[in-house]
Amino acid sequence: MNKVKILFFATLRERAGVRSVEIEIPTGTTAKSLKEILAADYPNLSPSMQSVLFSINQEYAFDDAVIPENAEIALFPPVSGG
């Protein structure tokens, strides 16, 4: 198993109801699978899941990325700084 930290920002944070959580996932889990796990754990997230951005260790990551050991994951909506 692989223990990872998940951070939520903006709408995702509000929908999840938490800023961060640590969970254990099977070794070899992809970003796509992790999003499915989180959608099951936090049903309120689902409206945001289609356009959600996903980062692994502070780099943008895409569906087939494999989550490395002890990764810091973040989920957030398209950015709106400035």
Place this chain on the structure above:
Amino acid sequence: MNKVKILFFATLRERAGVRSVEIEIPTGTTAKSLKEILAADYPNLSPSMQSVLFSINQEYAFDDAVIPENAEIALFPPVSGG
């Protein structure tokens, strides 16, 4: 006669040796004639006279402009602000 104030800036000021002077010129004098009068009064100005800029009452003026009564005239090189 028309009494006018002449201001010199930058290289023109250094060559004239004065910042400003008041002179009397015939009514109806043009910018071109006034430059000739000044070139005669201040022979050191002549190297600058070809590219000199000329203003009447704080607006750029050209050779055939007639100098109005009590005008404020300025002579200066192309500008280099910034």
Place this chain on the structure above:
Amino acid sequence: MNYPTIFSITEDELDLDALLAQITLESTGAAAVFAGMVRGVTSRDDPHQTVYLEYEAYVPMAEAKMRQVAEEIRVRWPTVEGIAIVQRIGKLYPKTPTVLIACTAAHRDTGVFDAARYGIDRLKEIVPIWKKEFGPNGETWIEGDYIPKPGE
């Protein structure tokens, strides 16, 4: 030559004069700066009023992406010397400067204006910062529409 690159997320008031001084070198004669401010009144698209904005950021990733934006600027405009990218976060009221992008170069005809423009455009695409708008009739998250591609 080691040119200054400044990037930060801050809760403090932005200081444009100090920032410009940090990216001014003996060799730089020109700076182009973009500043973004909170609008109290928006007329275009969906006209509305804003009481304040609340900004949040994923700070370490945001600073890493700001560094990346600066590197992209250096690749595109090699004549740019100093670069500063600063975003203020927290609760910010109308007329308050929220973001500064500044680029310096020897001369003004070297692309500094385009470089600053590119910097703010890219910040709004890839730097993880979000704002929630508080208006007279409630609050709304403002979301962008850019989806980063692999390698961004």
Place this chain on the structure above:
Amino acid sequence: MNYPTIFSITEDELDLDALLAQITLESTGAAAVFAGMVRGVTSRDDPHQTVYLEYEAYVPMAEAKMRQVAEEIRVRWPTVEGIAIVQRIGKLYPKTPTVLIACTAAHRDTGVFDAARYGIDRLKEIVPIWKKEFGPNGETWIEGDYIPKPGE
């Protein structure tokens, strides 16, 4: 709508934050600023060093021409709201900001960058200001090469 237009010749230190505040309105979300600084080292064209520059201006005409530059900006970019044009004169050393041109607008895609660029280009053409350069080997007047046309 009466938009702010600021133009001045000053011997005081330039204050970019204060200037930006003066042209920031409830409706403005974007500012493009050009700042010019004294270069200590120039590499392009005639490479040389500068100890300091001494600026002088024909103040009332310079301020009138700055106002004209602002009016030209408003004609070309009607979306620009605030405009500030400030030139510092006197003895100015390398790295010191000497000139600021700032334009504000609702959004950044309204021409503010082009407007600021136009502002500094025009200032260097028609605003009566001159500088003398003091270098390690003596002093030289810097002269422009633009000859204003009737109506300018």
